[in-house]
Amino acid sequence: MNVSSIGKPLTRVDGRAKVTGTARYAADFNQPGQLYAVIVSATVGLGRVTEIASTEVERMPGVVAVITHRNAQKLPYLPHKGVIDPAVGERLHVLQDDQVHFYGQPVAIVVADNLDHAERAAAALRITYAARRPLVDHADRTIERIAPKSADGSRGDADVAVTQAPVMIDEAYEIARENHNPMEPHATTAAWSGDRLTLWSKSQYLVNEQAEIAAVFGLPVENVEVICPFIGGAFGTSLRTWPHVTLAALAARQTGRTVKLVLSRKQMFFTTGHRPRTLQRIALGATPDGKLTGVIHEGTGETSRYEQFTEALTAATAYLYSCPNVRTQYRLAQLDTSTPNHMRGPGEASGIFALESAMDELSYKLGIDPIELRRRNEPRRDEAENKPFSSRSLMQCYELGSERFGWARRTPEPRSMRDGRLLIGLGAATATYPAYHAPASARVRLLADGLAEVEAAASDMGPGTYTSMTQVAAEFLGLPPEQVRFRLGQSAYPQTPSHGGSWTMASVGSAIRAACVEAQAQAASRAVADSGSPVFEASVDDLEWSEGRLRRRGDASPGMSYRDIIARTGTPVEAEGSAQRDPEVAEGYSMHSFGAVFAEVAIDPDVGTIRVRRIVGAYGIGRVVNPLLARSQCTGGMIGGIGMALMERTVLDPRDGRPVNAHMADYLMPVNLDVPKLEAYFVDEVDPHVNPLGVKGLGEIALVGTAPAIANAVFHATGRRVRSLPIHIEDVLTA
């Protein structure tokens, strides 16, 4: 393997398709004679549908069907629990009864010959409800908190340790509900052919969408095909299969025609998941020289009445720092809203905000530099699991980041740094995210023209899966990347896990590696069996592959290319490979990515405007497959963090649970002018344990740590500790 592709800054293989408008996203697929469907969403937050005036609407121009719980086919909804589904509860069954569980729940679907007719008819449909007042305020203490399974962890006695600590802090934190708001809306086009169903649908988890829709309609899994070659951003919202996918398929079956359904931006705030609003408490106890003696982390997330969505809100607190007494507790508040879902950096992004804000606060109380405080509590091993880290470069990240950021110029006192009349603040925070791995498989086909086709049912929501997997295959086949064609986005390809959790490269990449190794073995045995080949009857141990050519070891001849081998028999080599983490290795090591994030803010002391001037992130993520892609991932994650820190918040009307800012004008996200200089660096890190590629994942950790770094910088600038996100102008003005 002398041609190295991994680690090279290869430009995107899908770049041309994306700059010419030829990349096809879910809503870009059309079928001849298709109908258009529009969902009618409930306008009450809780109750039941009592009347639907569908008769007049059915007579409107172009209307083919008005489907409600009264005339919808009863769907089998066979049990299906995907890895991505909450362990407790049952998904919403759409149009199967008159109940309304949350504002915006689909209560009807109108199907017409074109979009205009469908929209007009949907707007004209009058629905009457018997409504009750929903409970939607998570902070309402009368709402019962439930304890999900394995939600709590403890070592030592944290409560006693914190109480008796010479220095302690004990504070509450709140983070607003956020919506993923990818640029691309959810969309599904459904086409039946007998009892076979094809879905062109936005999905980060094709094989789960396939299995779930098969279960909903009571079909064999292989009767459903899901196609999604391009995703216009997702950040977690397309991990689960939401009600609109079922509705598109139901409408298509009931009308006997192909049906296209695209959610409006507003509807994307109703039933496609959100980062749950969280309430947290952190209590820290420490010695005067900064050694943690006790850590308490309690957190509550919101969920729906019908499913218990859980995320790793308190998980990182157990392993991040060395401390003999740690207690974590996680609770859920069940509200009359739809079920939340994983959003970039799920759990960690929220939990780390609280923990890292508290660590920063402790550093001021102790008079110790915030980075030095973390150094004094750097663990030698994972003290929660009592096992070694497979790799951990947190301190190297702080060193590299400090140097690039210029941490040394920071004067410790709050309000001590200025630029003219502006207050300047510098803040830092730790980032971490688990290095997950899930079983995956892939197929490699070596063709007579010298090209290698590689397939997996994976997704590319933007990070560059097309490109990075091309590099992996090129690396292990010893071919230039131009000779590799990587295909994804079809459920019929070999199975992969969801495209989320930063495990795509670890899982799918390792499977591609295995498939390439298998393809080479098959090509070699074919050559060895071929009496006309230069390696005829050679022992496999005597052979070596180099730059895609097979030779006897030490032989200086050109050897045989894949093309030569295939040309002699005429049939392509086809091999499948799969990979999963060795359970013994998984048991033996604690595997996580780590990073250090630095932020500089400038705050106008008179009007309180907060501008982020610079963010520097240094990450230890194992091997970097493509530095161009990796840096882009990081800067994108950082602006997600800026949004979380300063802008993003979905506001619910307490009377009926309506998201009042369900559109892009009032759900604020960073625009170009909000974005400062962003820099991402990677420490050299070799992790021989995580997976054969040595990669630990990047997409999620890229967001984690940014919000607390900004909040800590805001404190440094103003002396005002803001413990609730997003931070508002008012928060710093009332100092």
Add this chain to the structure above:
Amino acid sequence: MPRMNAARKHPVEFTLNGRTVRAEVENRMLLSDLLRHEIGLTGTHVGCEHGVCGACTVQIDGRPARACLTLAQQVRGSDVRTVEALAPDPAVLSPLQAAFRRHHGLQCGFCTPGILMSLDALLRERPDADREDIREHLSGHLCRCTGYATIVEAALAAAEEQRKEETTNA
């Protein structure tokens, strides 16, 4: 504009990417829907439906415009250009497209066509646009993936290239 009837379709004729297009459309139909659903040019993306995100940006008579805020009837007699017409021929990218590809000015690519149409108009009108002009101009476009830095770099590189080309041609 003649009086229109909501109950029936009305003709509209305009130039689209250099070719004459005639269509019969409801008077409520948006330009974005006409392009995507009737004509089949799906490179123009719809992200927010109310002119905030910029993904649907096309050029009408050389100026950037939100296709999701434009009625199809409004482009009667106009010259409309979409991302599909940016490349001078199918095998060659425009300097702006090439710069976006080279500088990774995109991730998921959903916002890209709108951004390209905006920048193409900007660089034609203001070949000397600098970093600040470009940043200001791009603030009408949301991108949730890249962090914008590579988009600005790509635009600056394209502007530079365009200036060089013009010097050579002059």
